[in-house]
Amino acid sequence: MSTFFTPMFSTHARFTPAFSTSALLCALTSTLSAAPICAQTPAPSRTEQVSYWNEQDSTFLTASLTLPEGSRPRPGVVVLSGAGTQPLVDRFVEDGYAVLSPVPRGFVTVEPLLQATYSDLAGDVLAALDYLGSRPEVDAKTLALVAQADITPPAMLSSVASAEPVPLVLLAPPAFPGVEAFRLQQHGLAERGGAGAAHLQALDEYVARLGEIVLGERTSYMREYRLVSLRAGSTVQLPRNNAAFPSDERQTHFFSSPLWHDQLAFEPEVVLAQLRSPVLVLIGADDPNTPMNAYLDAVRRGLSTANTRDATVCLVPGRTRHTFTEHGVTAIADWLAERIVAPAVTSASIRDPLDGCLEDPAR
Numbered sequence: 001m002s003t004f005f006t007p008m009f010s011t012h013a014r015f016t017p018a019f020s021t022s023a024l025l026c027a028l029t030s031t032l033s034a035a036p037i038c039a040q041t042p043a044p045s046r047t048e049q050v051s052y053w054n055e056q057d058s059t060f061l062t063a064s065l066t067l068p069e070g071s072r073p074r075p076g077v078v079v080l081s082g083a084g085t086q087p088l089v090d091r092f093v094e095d096g097y098a099v100l101s102p103v104p105r106g107f108v109t110v111e112p113l114l115q116a117t118y119s120d121l122a123g124d125v126l127a128a129l130d131y132l133g134s135r136p137e138v139d140a141k142t143l144a145l146v147a148q149a150d151i152t153p154p155a156m157l158s159s160v161a162s163a164e165p166v167p168l169v170l171l172a173p174p175a176f177p178g179v180e181a182f183r184l185q186q187h188g189l190a191e192r193g194g195a196g197a198a199h200l201q202a203l204d205e206y207v208a209r210l211g212e213i214v215l216g217e218r219t220s221y222m223r224e225y226r227l228v229s230l231r232a233g234s235t236v237q238l239p240r241n242n243a244a245f246p247s248d249e250r251q252t253h254f255f256s257s258p259l260w261h262d263q264l265a266f267e268p269e270v271v272l273a274q275l276r277s278p279v280l281v282l283i284g285a286d287d288p289n290t291p292m293n294a295y296l297d298a299v300r301r302g303l304s305t306a307n308t309r310d311a312t313v314c315l316v317p318g319r320t321r322h323t324f325t326e327h328g329v330t331a332i333a334d335w336l337a338e339r340i341v342a343p344a345v346t347s348a349s350i351r352d353p354l355d356g357c358l359e360d361p362a363r
Contacts, residue, residue, distance in 0.1 A: 043094040044069040050100075052131040056123035059112075063102040063128065066093055067137050074098045075142035075340045076132040080125065080151040081171075083322040088146070091329050095337065097144075100132045104151075114257035118266065121154035122161060129158075129166065142340040146332060148172065149321045150244075153263070156271045165277035167339045169332050171320040172287055175298035178264035179211035188289035189239040202236045214255055214264050224256035272302025278310035279303070280335045282328055284320035285358055310339075314357040331357070 047066045054061055066089055068074060076098040079085050085101055092099045105124060106113030125145065133140030144167040147155030152173035159168050174181045183204055190203055209230055217223040231237070231252060240247040245254040254260055281299055283290065296313065303311040312335065316327040335354060 042090045045093045054123045054127040063100050066099045068093050073139040076138040077144045078128045079146045081148040087324045088329050091333050098138045102128045114259050117258045118262040122157035125158035153266050159277050160274045167278040169280045171282045174268045175295045178266040183207040184289045220256045224252050227252040269302035273305045275306045281313045282320050284318050286319050287321050
């Protein structure tokens with residue numbers, strides 16, 4: 001009986017108007033739920049609202065910085081999520097970490113996010129790490145990065161680009177190419193809404209055509225022009241209960257944007273294979289739109305050739321998209337404690353299995 005823990009191998013190393021950015025980053029939030037974290041008394045801390053720049057494209061960014069009591073330099077963690085992060089922040093503070101929670105660019109109006117590329121957003125992540133490491137309360141040599149769901153691709157790209165890789169935790173990262181991941185999401189929404197087989201097949205074909213246009217046209221103008229025509233001539237539309245984009249004519253503007261181009265073009269296995277940092281991938285047994293065996297196989301394939309000897313894949317109870325459950329928070333905290341609180345740990349001494357991982361359904 002194998003537990004779902006996959007150590008692998010190489011060196012240790014170091015993202016509105018009627019539609020808000022928080023909704024865009026938290027696609028499906030309204031349909032997702034999980035058992036809440038048990039209430040605890042937060043550890044003494046103070047929180048500041050801070051700002052810094054992504055110097056790559058001169059974007060002004062803001063964040064919340066939570067610091068534990070005490071004067072000595074602390075390990076630091078950047079937490080990237082469109083969901084409520086308080087359970088995770090509270091645990092990190094209790095464990096003695098300084099926590100930076102960036103506000104995604106375009107949080108007030110969505111257009112700056114739509115016009116950003118994944119490279120821009122990866123620059124935001126690097127800027128957050130640089131800022132956290134510059135704080136006198138933080139030990140710049142003991143940083144980590146946690147990213148969830150839709151924000152994991154920029155975090156993965158930032159890890160690849162970072163001169164000094166840091167431990168990386170990915171909750172529910174994509175495992176399939178962008179268009180296929182989007183098809184699974186839309187197919188699942190429609191199926192749960194009662195759509196029949198003929199409608200689902202037509203929807204799959206519509207998504208495939210949408211992907212061809214978005215990835216095939218070089219300019220946003222031509223993408224939008226052709227998407228308007230596609231939408232007008234289709235007998236099916238994308239499910240209306242999407243939190244990530246509008247259901248009316250504004251939808252074509254979203255899909256013609258640089259952000260959506262990069263989302264649909266993203267190849268997770270390719271990027272996973274380029275990671276050099278210690279990495280933990282968490283996926284929830286109840287996460288929707290996730291054919292689990294295929295998902296786990298894809299993540300394994302990517303990490304099997306990554307340049308790291310410290311890669312862990314862990315299936316946890318419940319969900320990991322847009323929520324932080326007690327199981328997930330505990331797994332993250334335990335994994336990080338062996339890497340930046342006790343940095344002398346080696347790959348040979350990493351616990352197998354990581355506490356809290358479920359049985360591997362694919363083995």
